[in-house]
Amino acid sequence: MSNLKESDYALLKNFLCSKSRTAQTILRIIAAVFGGYALTASMLAALALLLPWPKVDALFFTALLPALIYPAALLWIFAAPTAQRAWRDLLTAILLCGVLALIAAVVR
Incomplete structure (x- = not known):
């Protein structure tokens, strides 16, 4: 089972819903790095x-894109009005x- 107590869940919920700048910045940094x-x-x-x-051409093309996609995601996350909105939009896009990738893999 989990080692977290009910009070730990309450603390985590309060942190995630916090309006403080520090909490918002930490949540955005985590979203930017991992998300x-x-x-x-x-x-x-x-x-x-x-x-x-052809597979080789598609792989070569997609190998060039992380230099554009990742910085765009970072800008998007830090431009969102709140960290919660950034997380919601990020998780929706993911x-x-x-x-789409799953459907394409099944159809192929």
Whole structure:
């Protein structure tokens, strides 16, 4: 089972819903580092499977894109009005790209 107590969950919930600048910045940094990586990976997987080119050409093309996708995700996360909005938008984009990649893998 989990070692977290009910009070730990309450502290975590308060931190995630906090309006303080420090909490918002920490949440944005975590979203930028981990969420940006996940978004880049899921978007590249979807593109590699969806492009109608030969596999080698699609892989070479998608190998160039992380230099554009990851910084765009970072800017997007820090431009969002709140950290919660940044997380919501980021997780939506990751889920959408993941579903597209899954559909493309099944159809192929």
